Amino acid sequence: MGIVWISKVTLLVTVIGLISFNVSAASLTECAYIEDVQNRLACYDELAGRVKKKMAEAEQPKVTTREREVIRQQAATQAIGPAPKVDDFTITEIRRNRLKRVTYVASDGRRFQDHSQGRFEFETGDRVELRPGFLSSKLLVRGDGLQIKVKEIE
Numbered sequence: 001m002g003i004v005w006i007s008k009v010t011l012l013v014t015v016i017g018l019i020s021f022n023v024s025a026a027s028l029t030e031c032a033y034i035e036d037v038q039n040r041l042a043c044y045d046e047l048a049g050r051v052k053k054k055m056a057e058a059e060q061p062k063v064t065t066r067e068r069e070v071i072r073q074q075a076a077t078q079a080i081g082p083a084p085k086v087d088d089f090t091i092t093e094i095r096r097n098r099l100k101r102v103t104y105v106a107s108d109g110r111r112f113q114d115h116s117q118g119r120f121e122f123e124t125g126d127r128v129e130l131r132p133g134f135l136s137s138k139l140l141v142r143g144d145g146l147q148i149k150v151k152e153i154e
Contacts, residue, residue: 090107
């Protein structure tokens with residue numbers, strides 16, 4: 001008698017689930033009891049509101065990558081504040097160690113070790129700007145556009 005009772009309850013829940021699917025899915029449990037795969041998936045989608053969300057996205061005007069980047073920059077400026085002023089200085093000394101690694105000494109006393117893979121170097125007396133690079137790296141940029149990836153040494 002217990003198995004018959006459980007199967008009747010399962011059948012009742014399935015019927016209620018199918019009826020409520022046509023009206024509106026109320027819970028995940030009702031969607032889970034739907035036997036047909038397509039109807040069950042549609043129930044889950046309706047429950048999650050994905051259909052409505054996709055329809056709303058389709059009606060929105062398309063935004064270009066450039067416009068999206070401008071929006072992100074504006075949001076970042078509001079959240080973080082304006083970008084700091086450019087840090088510029090003159091290279092007063094260039095040091096090379098035994099491994100031929102180059103260290104630039106700035107006019108304010110800071111030291112920067114060359115981490116670039118290029119063959120170009122700055123010269124003593126060059127006026128450079130310290131700019132942020134990709135993934136929190138730092139770049140020294142000369143007026144003619146030459147830029148070298150560096151790490152600040154403390």
